[in-house]
Amino acid sequence: MPGIPSLPAVPAHWRFPAHLASVPQARRAVADALPVGCPRHLSYELRLLTSELVTNAIRHGALADEEEMVELVFWSGDGHYWLAVSDPGSGRPDLPSPTFPDLLSAGGRGLLLIDALSDTWGVATRAIRGKSVIAGIRVSKS
Template identity: 35%
Template sequence: MTVKMAPPRRRVSAAATADSPTVPGLPAAVGNAGGLHATAVFTVPADLGSTHHVRKLVVQTARHWRVLDEASLGDLELCAGEVVANAAEHTGTPSVVLVSVTTSGVRVELTDTRPQLPEPAAPDSDGESGRGLLLVDALASAWGAHPTGTGKTVWFEIPATPRPAGCEGLRQPGHRTAGWPTAA
Protein backbone atom coordinates (compact mmCIF):
# COMPACT_ATOMS: atom_id res chain seq x y z
CA MET A 1 0.00 0.00 0.00
CA THR A 2 1.36 3.40 -0.94
CA VAL A 3 0.73 6.48 1.15
CA LYS A 4 2.04 9.66 -0.40
CA MET A 5 2.79 12.67 1.75
CA ALA A 6 2.34 16.20 0.48
CA PRO A 7 3.16 19.46 2.22
CA PRO A 8 0.44 22.05 2.72
CA ARG A 9 -0.28 24.11 -0.39
CA ARG A 10 -1.18 27.75 -0.83
CA ARG A 11 -4.83 28.09 -1.80
CA VAL A 12 -7.25 30.61 -3.14
CA SER A 13 -9.13 32.37 -0.34
CA ALA A 14 -12.26 30.63 0.89
CA ALA A 15 -14.18 33.91 0.91
CA ALA A 16 -16.86 34.26 -1.74
CA THR A 17 -16.40 36.90 -4.40
CA ALA A 18 -19.01 38.70 -6.46
CA ASP A 19 -18.41 36.47 -9.48
CA SER A 20 -18.09 33.20 -7.53
CA PRO A 21 -20.35 30.38 -8.67
CA THR A 22 -22.60 29.14 -5.92
CA VAL A 23 -23.46 25.57 -5.10
CA PRO A 24 -26.63 25.09 -3.03
CA GLY A 25 -25.76 23.90 0.46
CA LEU A 26 -22.20 25.22 0.38
CA PRO A 27 -21.22 28.47 2.07
CA ALA A 28 -18.66 29.39 -0.60
CA ALA A 29 -17.44 28.22 -3.98
CA VAL A 30 -14.47 30.28 -5.13
CA GLY A 31 -13.11 30.54 -8.65
CA ASN A 32 -14.72 29.71 -11.94
CA ALA A 33 -16.19 26.37 -12.96
CA GLY A 34 -13.59 25.79 -15.66
CA GLY A 35 -10.64 27.30 -13.85
CA LEU A 36 -7.87 25.56 -11.98
CA HIS A 37 -8.53 27.63 -8.86
CA ALA A 38 -12.11 26.52 -8.25
CA THR A 39 -12.42 25.75 -4.54
CA ALA A 40 -15.19 25.01 -2.07
CA VAL A 41 -14.77 24.98 1.71
CA PHE A 42 -17.26 23.89 4.34
CA THR A 43 -17.39 22.76 7.96
CA VAL A 44 -18.44 19.21 8.81
CA PRO A 45 -20.18 18.47 12.13
CA ALA A 46 -18.65 15.80 14.37
CA ASP A 47 -21.50 13.43 13.65
CA LEU A 48 -21.42 10.16 11.70
CA GLY A 49 -24.96 10.95 10.56
CA SER A 50 -23.64 13.91 8.54
CA THR A 51 -21.41 11.69 6.38
CA HIS A 52 -24.10 11.06 3.75
CA HIS A 53 -24.88 14.78 3.40
CA VAL A 54 -21.20 15.73 3.13
CA ARG A 55 -20.56 13.06 0.47
CA LYS A 56 -23.41 14.50 -1.57
CA LEU A 57 -22.10 18.08 -1.17
CA VAL A 58 -18.64 17.06 -2.35
CA VAL A 59 -20.10 15.33 -5.41
CA GLN A 60 -22.48 18.21 -6.11
CA THR A 61 -19.51 20.60 -6.03
CA ALA A 62 -17.42 18.53 -8.44
CA ARG A 63 -20.41 17.96 -10.73
CA HIS A 64 -20.95 21.75 -10.82
CA TRP A 65 -17.36 22.18 -12.03
CA ARG A 66 -17.77 19.48 -14.73
CA VAL A 67 -14.26 18.05 -14.34
CA LEU A 68 -15.14 14.40 -13.54
CA ASP A 69 -17.15 11.80 -15.41
CA GLU A 70 -19.91 9.87 -13.60
CA ALA A 71 -17.66 6.91 -12.69
CA SER A 72 -15.10 9.27 -11.17
CA LEU A 73 -17.87 11.09 -9.28
CA GLY A 74 -18.79 7.72 -7.74
CA ASP A 75 -15.19 7.19 -6.64
CA LEU A 76 -15.13 10.74 -5.24
CA GLU A 77 -18.31 10.12 -3.26
CA LEU A 78 -17.04 6.89 -1.74
CA CYS A 79 -13.63 8.31 -0.80
CA ALA A 80 -15.15 11.49 0.66
CA GLY A 81 -17.54 9.42 2.77
CA GLU A 82 -14.67 7.33 4.13
CA VAL A 83 -12.45 10.25 5.21
CA VAL A 84 -15.40 12.18 6.67
CA ALA A 85 -16.60 9.13 8.61
CA ASN A 86 -13.08 8.50 9.93
CA ALA A 87 -12.82 12.09 11.17
CA ALA A 88 -16.24 12.02 12.83
CA GLU A 89 -15.57 8.65 14.46
CA HIS A 90 -12.04 9.33 15.69
CA THR A 91 -12.07 13.04 16.62
CA GLY A 92 -15.50 13.90 17.98
CA THR A 93 -14.96 17.49 16.81
CA PRO A 94 -16.01 19.37 13.66
CA SER A 95 -13.65 19.24 10.69
CA VAL A 96 -13.14 21.35 7.57
CA VAL A 97 -13.40 19.99 4.03
CA LEU A 98 -11.74 21.73 1.10
CA VAL A 99 -12.63 20.57 -2.41
CA SER A 100 -10.51 21.94 -5.25
CA VAL A 101 -9.86 21.47 -8.95
CA THR A 102 -6.31 20.42 -9.82
CA THR A 103 -4.60 20.07 -13.18
CA SER A 104 -5.42 16.35 -13.09
CA GLY A 105 -8.86 16.16 -11.45
CA VAL A 106 -10.35 16.94 -8.03
CA ARG A 107 -8.57 17.06 -4.68
CA VAL A 108 -10.38 16.73 -1.34
CA GLU A 109 -8.67 17.72 1.92
CA LEU A 110 -10.18 17.12 5.35
CA THR A 111 -8.58 18.91 8.28
CA ASP A 112 -9.40 17.81 11.81
CA THR A 113 -8.07 18.32 15.34
CA ARG A 114 -6.58 14.88 15.94
CA PRO A 115 -2.79 14.93 15.39
CA GLN A 116 -2.44 11.17 14.86
CA LEU A 117 -1.89 10.38 11.16
CA PRO A 118 -4.02 7.58 9.69
CA GLU A 119 -2.38 4.18 9.36
CA PRO A 120 -4.11 1.66 7.12
CA ALA A 121 -4.34 -1.76 8.71
CA ALA A 122 -5.57 -5.13 7.55
CA PRO A 123 -9.25 -5.30 8.53
CA ASP A 124 -10.66 -8.08 10.63
CA SER A 125 -12.45 -10.44 8.22
CA ASP A 126 -15.53 -10.41 10.48
CA GLY A 127 -15.34 -6.71 11.36
CA GLU A 128 -17.68 -4.05 10.06
CA SER A 129 -15.01 -1.37 9.81
CA GLY A 130 -11.35 -0.93 8.95
CA ARG A 131 -11.61 -0.91 5.17
CA GLY A 132 -12.03 2.79 4.47
CA LEU A 133 -8.42 3.68 3.73
CA LEU A 134 -8.06 0.52 1.62
CA LEU A 135 -10.94 1.81 -0.52
CA VAL A 136 -9.38 5.28 -0.75
CA ASP A 137 -6.06 3.68 -1.74
CA ALA A 138 -7.77 1.62 -4.45
CA LEU A 139 -9.86 4.43 -5.96
CA ALA A 140 -7.79 7.61 -5.57
CA SER A 141 -4.87 8.40 -7.85
CA ALA A 142 -3.00 9.62 -4.77
CA TRP A 143 -3.72 10.15 -1.09
CA GLY A 144 -1.88 10.98 2.08
CA ALA A 145 -1.83 12.95 5.30
CA HIS A 146 0.31 15.61 6.93
CA PRO A 147 0.33 17.23 10.36
CA THR A 148 -0.98 20.74 10.85
CA GLY A 149 -0.40 23.02 13.81
CA THR A 150 -3.57 21.82 15.53
CA GLY A 151 -4.21 18.36 14.05
CA LYS A 152 -3.83 16.87 10.58
CA THR A 153 -5.04 17.05 7.01
CA VAL A 154 -5.99 13.89 5.11
CA TRP A 155 -6.24 14.34 1.35
CA PHE A 156 -6.95 12.37 -1.79
CA GLU A 157 -7.17 13.07 -5.51
CA ILE A 158 -9.58 11.63 -8.07
CA PRO A 159 -8.33 11.82 -11.67
CA ALA A 160 -10.42 13.46 -14.37
CA THR A 161 -9.52 10.89 -17.01
CA PRO A 162 -12.15 8.19 -17.53
CA ARG A 163 -11.23 4.64 -16.66
CA PRO A 164 -11.49 1.72 -19.08
CA ALA A 165 -14.55 -0.53 -18.79
CA GLY A 166 -14.26 -3.78 -16.85
CA CYS A 167 -12.64 -4.78 -13.59
CA GLU A 168 -9.07 -4.36 -14.84
CA GLY A 169 -9.82 -0.67 -15.36
CA LEU A 170 -10.11 -0.17 -11.61
CA ARG A 171 -6.40 -0.76 -11.12
CA GLN A 172 -3.82 1.67 -12.37
CA PRO A 173 -0.39 0.51 -13.65
CA GLY A 174 2.15 0.54 -10.84
CA HIS A 175 -0.50 1.28 -8.19
CA ARG A 176 -0.44 -1.35 -5.44
CA THR A 177 -3.70 -2.21 -3.78
CA ALA A 178 -4.07 -4.70 -0.94
CA GLY A 179 -4.92 -8.12 -2.34
CA TRP A 180 -4.14 -7.23 -5.97
CA PRO A 181 -0.83 -7.70 -7.74
CA THR A 182 0.74 -4.66 -9.32
CA ALA A 183 -0.42 -4.28 -12.93
CA ALA A 184 2.30 -4.85 -15.49
Protein backbone atom coordinates in the same frame (compact mmCIF):
# COMPACT_ATOMS: atom_id res chain seq x y z
CA MET B 1 3.42 11.17 -1.88
CA PRO B 2 3.69 13.44 -4.94
CA GLY B 3 3.55 17.13 -4.27
CA ILE B 4 0.07 18.37 -3.44
CA PRO B 5 -0.71 21.61 -5.27
CA SER B 6 -1.55 24.76 -3.43
CA LEU B 7 -5.19 25.44 -2.69
CA PRO B 8 -6.78 27.75 -5.23
CA ALA B 9 -7.98 31.14 -4.09
CA VAL B 10 -11.57 29.94 -3.68
CA PRO B 11 -11.90 26.19 -3.15
CA ALA B 12 -15.20 24.66 -2.10
CA HIS B 13 -15.12 24.56 1.70
CA TRP B 14 -17.55 23.24 4.28
CA ARG B 15 -17.61 22.62 8.04
CA PHE B 16 -19.74 19.86 9.50
CA PRO B 17 -20.45 18.76 13.07
CA ALA B 18 -18.36 15.72 13.95
CA HIS B 19 -21.38 13.39 13.92
CA LEU B 20 -22.02 10.52 11.53
CA ALA B 21 -25.17 12.29 10.33
CA SER B 22 -22.80 14.74 8.60
CA VAL B 23 -21.43 12.08 6.22
CA PRO B 24 -24.34 12.17 3.72
CA GLN B 25 -24.32 15.98 3.87
CA ALA B 26 -20.63 16.02 2.96
CA ARG B 27 -21.21 13.56 0.13
CA ARG B 28 -24.03 15.73 -1.27
CA ALA B 29 -21.89 18.88 -0.96
CA VAL B 30 -19.13 17.35 -3.09
CA ALA B 31 -21.63 16.00 -5.62
CA ASP B 32 -23.15 19.48 -5.95
CA ALA B 33 -19.68 21.04 -6.39
CA LEU B 34 -18.69 18.79 -9.29
CA PRO B 35 -18.63 20.43 -12.70
CA VAL B 36 -21.44 19.73 -15.13
CA GLY B 37 -20.51 16.77 -17.29
CA CYS B 38 -18.31 15.08 -14.70
CA PRO B 39 -18.22 11.39 -15.66
CA ARG B 40 -20.58 9.27 -13.58
CA HIS B 41 -17.84 6.86 -12.40
CA LEU B 42 -15.67 9.77 -11.24
CA SER B 43 -18.59 11.34 -9.39
CA TYR B 44 -19.26 8.01 -7.66
CA GLU B 45 -15.61 7.58 -6.67
CA LEU B 46 -15.38 11.12 -5.29
CA ARG B 47 -18.57 10.68 -3.26
CA LEU B 48 -17.37 7.35 -1.87
CA LEU B 49 -13.96 8.82 -1.05
CA THR B 50 -15.68 11.74 0.69
CA SER B 51 -17.74 9.32 2.78
CA GLU B 52 -14.66 7.39 3.87
CA LEU B 53 -12.56 10.46 4.67
CA VAL B 54 -15.30 12.20 6.64
CA THR B 55 -16.28 9.01 8.49
CA ASN B 56 -12.65 8.41 9.49
CA ALA B 57 -12.27 12.00 10.65
CA ILE B 58 -15.39 11.73 12.81
CA ARG B 59 -14.58 8.30 14.24
CA HIS B 60 -10.85 8.70 14.78
CA GLY B 61 -10.11 12.42 14.88
CA ALA B 62 -12.88 14.03 16.92
CA LEU B 63 -13.77 13.63 20.56
CA ALA B 64 -17.26 12.17 20.93
CA ASP B 65 -18.06 14.14 24.06
CA GLU B 66 -17.31 17.57 22.61
CA GLU B 67 -18.98 19.67 19.92
CA GLU B 68 -16.20 19.46 17.37
CA MET B 69 -16.24 20.09 13.65
CA VAL B 70 -14.62 18.50 10.63
CA GLU B 71 -13.70 20.53 7.57
CA LEU B 72 -13.97 19.42 3.98
CA VAL B 73 -12.22 21.19 1.12
CA PHE B 74 -12.69 20.22 -2.53
CA TRP B 75 -10.75 21.64 -5.45
CA SER B 76 -9.28 20.72 -8.80
CA GLY B 77 -5.70 21.27 -9.81
CA ASP B 78 -2.74 19.53 -11.38
CA GLY B 79 -5.06 17.19 -13.31
CA HIS B 80 -6.72 15.89 -10.12
CA TYR B 81 -9.79 16.41 -8.03
CA TRP B 82 -8.56 16.91 -4.46
CA LEU B 83 -10.33 16.33 -1.16
CA ALA B 84 -8.91 17.43 2.16
CA VAL B 85 -10.72 16.47 5.34
CA SER B 86 -9.46 18.02 8.54
CA ASP B 87 -10.23 17.05 12.11
CA PRO B 88 -9.02 18.19 15.53
CA GLY B 89 -7.23 14.89 16.28
CA SER B 90 -3.52 14.52 16.73
CA GLY B 91 -1.52 14.76 13.55
CA ARG B 92 0.69 11.91 12.36
CA PRO B 93 3.91 12.66 10.53
CA ASP B 94 3.85 9.17 8.98
CA LEU B 95 1.18 7.67 6.77
CA PRO B 96 -1.07 5.23 8.56
CA SER B 97 -1.00 1.83 6.90
CA PRO B 98 -4.17 0.19 5.64
CA THR B 99 -4.95 -2.95 7.62
CA PHE B 100 -6.55 -6.13 6.38
CA PRO B 101 -9.35 -7.06 8.78
CA ASP B 102 -10.76 -10.56 8.87
CA LEU B 103 -13.74 -11.26 6.63
CA LEU B 104 -16.29 -11.06 9.46
CA SER B 105 -15.16 -7.64 10.75
CA ALA B 106 -17.75 -4.91 10.37
CA GLY B 107 -15.14 -2.17 9.95
CA GLY B 108 -11.48 -1.52 9.38
CA ARG B 109 -11.57 -1.13 5.61
CA GLY B 110 -11.62 2.67 5.35
CA LEU B 111 -7.95 3.15 4.54
CA LEU B 112 -8.07 0.25 2.08
CA LEU B 113 -10.86 2.05 0.21
CA ILE B 114 -9.06 5.39 0.36
CA ASP B 115 -5.90 3.76 -0.97
CA ALA B 116 -7.81 1.95 -3.75
CA LEU B 117 -9.90 4.94 -4.84
CA SER B 118 -7.28 7.68 -4.80
CA ASP B 119 -4.27 8.07 -7.03
CA THR B 120 -2.38 9.72 -4.18
CA TRP B 121 -3.12 10.50 -0.55
CA GLY B 122 -1.34 11.62 2.57
CA VAL B 123 -1.64 13.14 6.02
CA ALA B 124 -0.60 16.68 6.90
CA THR B 125 -0.34 18.06 10.42
CA ARG B 126 -2.17 21.36 10.79
CA ALA B 127 -0.25 24.31 12.18
CA ILE B 128 -2.42 24.94 15.22
CA ARG B 129 -4.41 21.80 15.96
CA GLY B 130 -5.36 18.62 14.19
CA LYS B 131 -4.55 16.98 10.90
CA SER B 132 -5.75 16.84 7.32
CA VAL B 133 -6.04 13.77 5.17
CA ILE B 134 -5.65 14.79 1.54
CA ALA B 135 -6.52 12.55 -1.38
CA GLY B 136 -6.43 13.10 -5.11
CA ILE B 137 -8.17 11.33 -7.98
CA ARG B 138 -6.98 11.98 -11.53
CA VAL B 139 -9.58 13.83 -13.58
CA SER B 140 -8.89 11.66 -16.61
CA LYS B 141 -8.08 8.04 -15.91
CA SER B 142 -6.32 6.14 -18.65
